[in-house]
Amino acid sequence: MTSQLVLYTNGQIVGRDRLLLDHDVLVRDGRIESIRPNTRKRPQEAKIVSLGGGYLTPGLIDIHVHGGGGADFMDGTIDAVRTACQTHLVHGTTTLFPTTTTASAEQLENMIAACAQVQEADRSSSRIEPGSNVGSRSGPRPTDQPSIAGSRMAAGARIGGVHLYGPYFAKDKVGCHLANQQRPPDKQEYRRYFSTNMVRVATCAAELPGATEFYRYASQRGCLVTCGHSNSTYAEMQAAFRVGMRHVDHFWCAMSSVTSLRARCGTPMQAGMEQFVLMEPEMSTEVIADGCHLSDDLLRFAYRFKGPERLCLVTDASRALDQPPGEYRFGSDSDGPTFYSDGRVGWTLDRRSLASSVVGMDHMVRTMQRATKAPLPDLIRMASLTPAERVGIAADYGSIEVGKVADFVLWSPRLIVKRVYLAESQ
Numbered sequence: 261m262t263s264q265l266v267l268y269t270n271g272q273i274v275g276r277d278r279l280l281l282d283h284d285v286l287v288r289d290g291r292i293e294s295i296r297p298n299t300r301k302r303p304q305e306a307k308i309v310s311l312g313g314g315y316l317t318p319g320l321i322d323i324h325v326h327g328g329g330g331a332d333f334m335d336g337t338i339d340a341v342r343t344a345c346q347t348h349l350v351h352g353t354t355t356l357f358p359t360t361t362t363a364s365a366e367q368l369e370n371m372i373a374a375c376a377q378v379q380e381a382d383r384s385s386s387r388i389e390p391g392s393n394v395g396s397r398s399g400p401r402p403t404d405q406p407s408i409a410g411s412r413m414a415a416g417a418r419i420g421g422v423h424l425y426g427p428y429f430a431k432d433k434v435g436c437h438l439a440n441q442q443r444p445p446d447k448q449e450y451r452r453y454f455s456t457n458m459v460r461v462a463t464c465a466a467e468l469p470g471a472t473e474f475y476r477y478a479s480q481r482g483c484l485v486t487c488g489h490s491n492s493t494y495a496e497m498q499a500a501f502r503v504g505m506r507h508v509d510h511f512w513c514a515m516s517s518v519t520s521l522r523a524r525c526g527t528p529m530q531a532g533m534e535q536f537v538l539m540e541p542e543m544s545t546e547v548i549a550d551g552c553h554l555s556d557d558l559l560r561f562a563y564r565f566k567g568p569e570r571l572c573l574v575t576d577a578s579r580a581l582d583q584p585p586g587e588y589r590f591g592s593d594s595d596g597p598t599f600y601s602d603g604r605v606g607w608t609l610d611r612r613s614l615a616s617s618v619v620g621m622d623h624m625v626r627t628m629q630r631a632t633k634a635p636l637p638d639l640i641r642m643a644s645l646t647p648a649e650r651v652g653i654a655a656d657y658g659s660i661e662v663g664k665v666a667d668f669v670l671w672s673p674r675l676i677v678k679r680v681y682l683a684e685s686q
């Protein structure tokens with residue numbers, strides 16, 4: 261197999277901590293070979309991709325995402341998984357972690373199996389050499405051209421692994437999830453999920469019986485271990501931290517506060533998840549920066565106090581992403597609770613609380629920019645390198661650095677996604 265060279269030129273490269281002007285990125289067989297001054301001689305055999313002066317960033321990585329394009333990962337079918345992955349790719353997400361809801365063991369197993377099959381099919385199609393009969397596979401694949409999007413079987417965001425999120429939520433913090441499927445962790449049950457080797461992010465409420473064992477088990481298996489949908493106290497967070505818990509799902513949503521702990525523990529008033537995340541430098545968290553869940557003040561606060569190395573942007577998007585306003589099911593299409601999307605955000609039917617986001621990662625980056633005025637490398641880091649580091653895939657993904665997979669997003673100066681490039685082979 262002859263190697264394929266692609267030279268990305270005439271763009272502004274968003275590096276780890278600075279913008280690189282007047283530089284080209286040379287990619288060989290889907291991996292970044294060099295980042296070089298554009299005055300250097302171009303290799304003759306390289307295909308040239310002109311970026312038209314736009315920003316070139318790493319592909320975005322979403323560690324908390326339920327669906328999109330009408331499909332929820334919990335539908336548990338290959339079609340649903342592909343549809344959601346394709347929908348997110350257009351928004352700049354090149355790697356995502358399909359996220360479970362509270363559901364039956366059978367539904368959870370079906371979801372994990374469907375994700376595994378799509379992941380496997382994408383990996384083996386990446387190994388097919390150019391010239392074989394799956395269509396043209398040479399060079400980068402711009403996803404805004406539908407004629408090319410079909411050339412790879414999926415043309416969707418890569419599946420990095422599954423986020424086992426529901427069902428181990430606290431009863432009083434179930435949020436918009438199906439309440440009758442909430443339960444404490446059961447060793448026999450979750451061992452089956454982990455035995456698929458698909459689970460990379462693992463959530464459990466710290467106050468549930470069996471949480472300590474769950475956390476220990478998940479962290480021994482190399483997962484990002486997270487506490488979410490929880491009303492846990494500071495002491496419970498400390499205990500969880502000792503056995504590997506390092507992250508809290510969607511900061512300020514479905515988590516304990518001084519007020520909610522007063523209802524649980526009385527006085528003196530207690531510190532909880534918020535204080536623990538802010539006190540402990542090793543803890544990371546994530547925000548749903550859709551402009552509807554959290555005010556710009558809170559986004560600015562999270563950025564200031566956790567910093568770009570400990571704060572992830574996530575979509576928490578439901579199937580209503582890129583769908584018209586209307587009623588949809590959250591989680592499985594067979595029995596998931598119905599919510600309403602107004603086109604900007606999801607609501608419970610009584611309109612009293614929010615029920616997931618309906619926008620993509622590109623929107624989160626723009627909201628965060630408006631709220632924080634953070635430099636572009638920081639904004640992009642929160643949507644790529646930081647989540648990659650937290651889940652342990654940063655050796656291959658999450659930044660434009662030599663040796664990494666060449667998944668890129670090309671943005672306009674106003675941060676509109678112009679193109680997405682998924683590396684063909686690794």
Ligand SMILES: [Zn+2]
Binds near residue numbers: 324326359
């Ligand atoms: Zn969620």
